[in-house]
Amino acid sequence: MNWNPPIDLGPLFIFLDRCSWIFSFRWIDPTEKDTEVQGLQSALREIPTAWVKSLTNATIENLRALVSGSADGYPWPQDLLQFAFECRRFTALVSQNICLLPTMLSRPILAYNPNANCVDFLPDERVLYAKHSLHMTPKKSHEVSRMTAFLHHLLLSRTVECETNAAADGLVGTFQTSPLLSAPRTQASLSPPYVIDIGSGLGHLPNSLAQRLLQSTTTIKVDQCPFRIYAVDCDPALDRKARLLLQRSAPIGGDIGTQLLSHRVKRLLFHLTESNTTDFSSLLNESLKFEAEQSSSTSRQSSTYLLCGLHCCGDLSQSMIQLFENDVRAEWLVLVGCCYHKMSLSKFPASDRLRMAFKSAPQLMRNFCSKATFRLACQWSPSTWLSWTQRDCNMHRVRLICRILFATETGKFDPIKNCLKLAPMLESGSFDFSRLLSLLPQTPCTDEQIIYLTTVWNLTPGLLALQQLLQPLLEVILLADRVWRLRTDDPQRQSGMFAGLVRLFDPRLSPRCMALVVRKSLFG
16 A cells, blocks of 8 residues: 555546435435425435335345345345445545555554455553443443553554555455454653643543553652643533542552542643634643643653544534644644534535545535535444344334424424334334334324335335445545645645544444544654
C-alpha cells in the first residue's frame, strides 16, 4: 500500500447516484414542510421489480448471508449480487486510501487487517479492563480501555508503530464487519506533556488515562509528574458531577503513594464550536503557561499537547479538527466522531477532493448531503444487524408500522408492551401484516393503505439489508472527507503532518469504531 494512493471517485459517484434511492429516504414519511425530503414511498417506487420478489421471499438467514457476503444458495438476481459486491469493493478502496501511513508500520502496535481493509490497533490485552471499568457499561468500558491504551502508547513512545500482515482477499469484508486483530505494546519517554480531552463528560477517559500514566512513571513528587490532562466539557451539571468524582477518587497506590487523580486531571467548562476555537486556544494558552511556570518537570516546559475526543457528536468533531489545524501547539489529534446526522449539512464536504467531485454530480450531492444519509451512516453497524433473530426483525417491522399508523398520536405507543397478544407471534417467520392489523387497537384503514402497508411489511427486512450493505460505504466517505481535508496538496503542511484512520474498537460493541489519527512535525 502507498501513502494516499490515487483513487478515482468517478465510478464511485456513478454507483452512488444509481443506488441513492436506498440511502436518501426517510422511513417515516416527511411532513408537508419537508418537501425536499424523500419518503419511504419513493424507495418503494424505485426498487427494481426483479428485486422485490427475492427480497420479499428471503428469510432473515438469506438476508444475513447477502450482507455478510457468504453463499447460501438463495436465487438472488445477478444485478443485486453485483450491487452487494460493489458496496464492499468501493468501501475497501476508500478504506485503503485513508488508512494510517503503512510505511510507518514497524512494530506490532498497529497492523493492516486485510479482511477489514483497515489498520487495527493491537493493545496488550493484559492492560485492558482495569478496575475503573467496572462502573461503566460493557460498551463504554471497551471504548475507554482501548482508547486509554492507544493514547498511553502515543504519549510514551511518541510514534505510531505498526506491522503489515500477508496480503489476503481485499474484498473479504469491511471495517464494520470483520473482527479486530490483537498483540503487544511498548513504552518510552513521555511527550507531549499535555492531553486535552474534548467532550469529556464524567471523565471516564481522562481519569483512566491518568491512572495508566501514573502507573508508568517513577515520579513521586506531584509537581514533577511529567503530564497533565485537561478534561473539557460544556455541560455544567456533568462537569460538577465529574469534579465531585475526582475529589472522591481513590489513591492510585504503588510507587505513587497516595496521590489522587485530581492532581493530574484538571476540569475546564467550555463549549467548543468552530466560531470560538481562537478563544479556546487563548484560554488553553493561559492554563498551559501557568502550568509550565509552576512545574519543576522539564518535560512540562513545552506546551505542546495531544488533542483527543471519544465520540464527539456532530459539529464538535469539525471544531476539533479546526482547532488542531490552527493551534501550533497541537501535536497529535486522536478523534472518534459520532452522530453524523447532527452535523451542519452546509459544512459538508470539507475537503477539496470531495467538493470538486460533487460539483460534477449535483443531483447526487443533493441526495447524499441529507439527514437521512448521514443518519444511516451513524446507525448500528452491519455486525449488529447480522446478529438479529426473527424476533428482532418482526419487532422492528411492528414498530415501524405502528409509527406510520399512529404518527399523529401525542403519546408514545409501544405495541410490544401494549399488545400482549403480539408476543407469541414475534418468533414466527410466517407472521404477516394482516395478522398484525387484527391484533392492534382498532384502526380504520382504506384498501389503498392496506396494500401500501402490506408492501412496507414485506419489504422492510430486505430494504434494511440493502442499507446494511451501504452503511460502511457511506460512513467511510464521511470519514474520508476529514482525512482528505488534512491531507492537503500544500507542500508545507504535507511535509509536516500525516493523517489516517485506525480502527480502535470492535464494531459489534461500538459501531463508531474508527479513530482519525493526525500528527504534526513528523519529520522535525
